[in-house]
Amino acid sequence: MQRVRIKDVAREAGVALSTAALALRNDNQLREETRRAVRDAAARLGYVYDRSAAMMRSGRSHTVGLLVCEITNPFYAELTAGVEAALEEAGFATMLANTGESVTRQRRMLERFREQPVDGVLMMPASGTPPTLLDDLERWGLPHATVVRGFRRGAHTGPDNRGGTRLATEHLLGLGHRRIAFLGGAAKNSVTAGRWEGYARSMARAGLEPVQLACRTDIGEAAALAQDLPHDGPTALVCFNDSVAFGAMLGLSRAGRVPGRDIAVTGFDDIREAALWHPRLTTISTSPRQMGQAAARVLLARIADPDAPPPRETIRAQLVVRESCGAKLNGGGCSSG
């Protein structure tokens, strides 16, 4: 069985090849009647559109490269789901690459995307990515956007990191805490910087000394740190994200301390497990799925109009008060969420 081409569809429908091509792309300079006749003919013959040929001729692949720093992190998985859904809806396919936080792998994958070729790249840069990467992308003429993690320039969509930890810290201050430590954020990137700043500035405004208990985003590492916390140490922990907060709560439990009663804990991200953990986690919601969708739309806008100024979007952070901060257990000084 020969492969069916547009030429065959045109013959079957009794129209010219160029007419069939236009009809198959649903071009509206054709009469509805003609378009339907062509589509019917295509269906009868079992025609399958060949995007690789279209790509080659038109130079547009309707494919986007998605560079994920770590897909097994639930937050990034949710974000990826949002990106994929928004791209799919816009008729774009998603080429996935998981860098696993390796700058080397990331580089190789970008070069692969360039060869592919993709119409644009959406990335969550691996920790330690030099900002000059943007220069390369620009030199290559590859439209790009960052999400969550970004640089000082370039199209970007990210959470309000500073505002988020500010909300968390002020909430804990309002509950009467004074010895509040920041747990996590050992990696050097824009997210870490923003979350630390939001915390540290709030502490400074309250005349208190900010303290960082640095660890990587790893439940086990956070647990180990929290387990060894002295009893005259912090009474509250502003955690870098929910995974760190879960680790902290596990470590505290192992040390015989009850999170939310003996010590307050807040997270960041509001991943699904946050509402289900025991105690339920007080955290900062940043809606990763919606952020992914927003980032996809930003990139598509870049692709459609590369000369427009690159948009920078901030997703609002919201405090979600549950149990781990102790507000609902102690009836502390906090009036509401």
Add this chain to the structure above:
Amino acid sequence: MQRVRIKDVAREAGVALSTAALALRNDNQLREETRRAVRDAAARLGYVYDRSAAMMRSGRSHTVGLLVCEITNPFYAELTAGVEAALEEAGFATMLANTGESVTRQRRMLERFREQPVDGVLMMPASGTPPTLLDDLERWGLPHATVVRGFRRGAHTGPDNRGGTRLATEHLLGLGHRRIAFLGGAAKNSVTAGRWEGYARSMARAGLEPVQLACRTDIGEAAALAQDLPHDGPTALVCFNDSVAFGAMLGLSRAGRVPGRDIAVTGFDDIREAALWHPRLTTISTSPRQMGQAAARVLLARIADPDAPPPRETIRAQLVVRESCGAKLNGGGCSSG
């Protein structure tokens, strides 16, 4: 700046176009010296290989479509990471599609993959996918393989579901439990069937009545079910997977019962959180990342040799004894892991 093509590289290197083309693909019928000269010329000119053109001419895209049932499920995220890594290593790119358990979306995405075109499809079929889908894929001439969830035929890589729940059930029987219930598995698919069978047969062999507490794979739903469990109900729960087990433990805690002491709980999958939960979860390990890698290799073999009989691989299940089964707390009848 004009785009650099193979023709330009050939001129720069002082060889024929066909020689340059062969050299760039590192064909070993050429002398090493010639290959290097061509690669150097390509580097000097900033040549970028255009896969879309190669794809069109050769009919091979070196791209695989990956259909994930739910990427936000940590188990499938880990699996996806394994698939992507193995494909990348083999020089294949991954087109990602997240069906979110929708058979309709799945269908649309497969048709998209067909147009793309991809060299093959690796899928975790959405719940409720009719086995006739395989007929369509074969009619389309699209090499395919399933992973985790599959059908009675076709290339497949999956965990030993039956063996896994058998291990868990026999472990609990060995600890002296008699009222053991199976929690979860409301969805109809091959995984559910296998896990239920492993449990039910072990119960039957022990002369006991199998009982299913059906719920979807959802922490909240499992928690609700476990919270309402009567005190004269089951003393042990064989859970469909780790997420269900986490839900069960949360529900039990809310009802004031201590998992691992008042009631035994086992999971399935051994996702990362399993070792870190409180209590640590006794579960069945199936190494999702390795399973993903194995599945990718199976598909690549199908693509390379479509006429060979489709391989079916089973990944061995292993019991990982931790705390939630009570074995290590009670010093029960279990001798080891």
Add this chain to the structure above:
DNA sequence: CTGAAAGCGCTTACAG
């Protein structure tokens, strides 16, 4: 709408 044609950048087969 038609019809003939060029061209995207490769791969591939072939005679030398």
Add this chain to the structure above:
DNA sequence: CTGAAAGCGCTTACAG
């Protein structure tokens, strides 16, 4: 290794 050439299946511009 060379060199000339065909062809993958589209898109696109154009004269009618």
